[in-house]
Amino acid sequence: MGDSSGGPASILIIDDEETILDGCRQALEKSGYTVITSSDGHEGVGLARVLKPDLAFIDLKMPGSSGMDIIDMLSREMPDMVLIVITGYASIVSAVEAMKKGAYDYLPKPFTPDQIRAVTKRGLEHRSLKKEAERLREEKERMERSFITFVSHEMRSPLVTVMQYFETLKAIAGSELSDASRDIIERCEKRLQALHDLIEHWLDLSRIQDGSFSKAQAPLVVTDVVEKSIEELSPLCQRREISLEYTPRQDAPRILGDAESLTRVFSNIIGNSTKHTPQGGKISVGIDFDEFYVYVRISDTGEGIPEDKLPFIFEPFFRVKGKEERQRGSGLGLTFVKKIMDAHMGKIEVTSKLGEGTTFVLTFPRLYEL
Numbered sequence: 001m002g003d004s005s006g007g008p009a010s011i012l013i014i015d016d017e018e019t020i021l022d023g024c025r026q027a028l029e030k031s032g033y034t035v036i037t038s039s040d041g042h043e044g045v046g047l048a049r050v051l052k053p054d055l056a057f058i059d060l061k062m063p064g065s066s067g068m069d070i071i072d073m074l075s076r077e078m079p080d081m082v083l084i085v086i087t088g089y090a091s092i093v094s095a096v097e098a099m100k101k102g103a104y105d106y107l108p109k110p111f112t113p114d115q116i117r118a119v120t121k122r123g124l125e126h127r128s129l130k131k132e133a134e135r136l137r138e139e140k141e142r143m144e145r146s147f148i149t150f151v152s153h154e155m156r157s158p159l160v161t162v163m164q165y166f167e168t169l170k171a172i173a174g175s176e177l178s179d180a181s182r183d184i185i186e187r188c189e190k191r192l193q194a195l196h197d198l199i200e201h202w203l204d205l206s207r208i209q210d211g212s213f214s215k216a217q218a219p220l221v222v223t224d225v226v227e228k229s230i231e232e233l234s235p236l237c238q239r240r241e242i243s244l245e246y247t248p249r250q251d252a253p254r255i256l257g258d259a260e261s262l263t264r265v266f267s268n269i270i271g272n273s274t275k276h277t278p279q280g281g282k283i284s285v286g287i288d289f290d291e292f293y294v295y296v297r298i299s300d301t302g303e304g305i306p307e308d309k310l311p312f313i314f315e316p317f318f319r320v321k322g323k324e325e326r327q328r329g330s331g332l333g334l335t336f337v338k339k340i341m342d343a344h345m346g347k348i349e350v351t352s353k354l355g356e357g358t359t360f361v362l363t364f365p366r367l368y369e370l
Helices: 018-029 041-051 067-077 090-100 111-175 179-209 222-237 259-277 307-312 331-342
Strands: 009-014 034-038 055-059 082-087 104-110 219-220 242-249 254-257 282-289 293-300 345-351 357-365
Touching: 009 018, 009 041, 018 034, 018 111, 034 041, 041 055, 041 067, 041 282, 055 067, 055 111, 067 082, 067 090, 082 090, 082 111, 090 104, 104 111, 111 179, 179 293, 219 222, 219 259, 222 242, 222 254, 222 259, 222 282, 222 293, 254 259, 254 293, 254 357, 259 293, 259 357, 307 345
Parallel strands: 009 034, 009 055, 055 082, 082 104, 242 282
Antiparallel strands: 219 254, 282 293, 293 357, 345 357
16 A cells, blocks of 8 residues: 555554564565664654654553653654554553554554554555545635735735835925824824734745745754844843843754744744833743753743633734733734744643743754764
8 A cells, every 4th residue: 555645655663672573574565565663762753753654553662762652752743644552461551541642553462464464554544534634624724825815915015005105205294294193104104014014924824834934944953043033132132121041052952944934933932022021020041952852941020821811822813911011913923933833843832820921832853863
């Protein structure tokens, strides 16, 4: 059975027993599949991130690695990949727990070549049906985005023209404008600029969703991107008398990412913190990592977000109004951040306490160097 591109389906097997790896490879290669094997959990996760197989068999018990953790990790990062548990202690409890974490099926040891081929065939058929449903859903969303993009483009040109007319009007009238007239013009300009920014955000979101915004992903050190964002926002923090503290990790491993879009992600979150942090407050940025992930933590000592509002902050147009906020946003900034993180197979989590501040933790998969 082939994959969606027409070639042979690729199967990853992660198991610490060489006899199992050899047996699975022989059984599946005879059926025309491409097989990748690994006897180490960390290496197996790296191979999955780089090669993106169609289906993976994962042993629940391996020295130094938890099969459950690997299933949980890969099911979140690569939902299109079918995960099947290999277990030598086929209890209902372990199978149910694995499926709750994202596994599709399980294969108890010992098993025959026919059994692994049957489970593989069933898993790939499930993947094909799931992919077709996803294709239909994406086609519907693409049509909706096309309409939004068309309307946005049609609005942008006349809007820019009106903004230029206001600039020309101020230049021609000059000192002849009364204070009241100048105030009205400036108010109009602010509203027009807000509408222009909203249209640009919509177009950005459309490009993210069709994959054209952050498709130029390449190996990069996240430290470099974070430092660029901090450099951009340091003058603003100084003007508002907010302390911006940064704890770098020069030994941070590389990730696969698009530097331009990630710079906007960090700038957006830090910029939001400046809006909600009072004079004399502090914004802290730190980087950490472990064997699987790189973490960027951004904390502030601002007014915080009500607990009942936290589940909605990444929704389009949702805004948390606060007394320290100095300007009205579009309500699309965090939606943009979430979409970019999804495009990088990353995760963003937020915790907050009213009157004490907010913390964002952005998690990126480490780049596995082959």
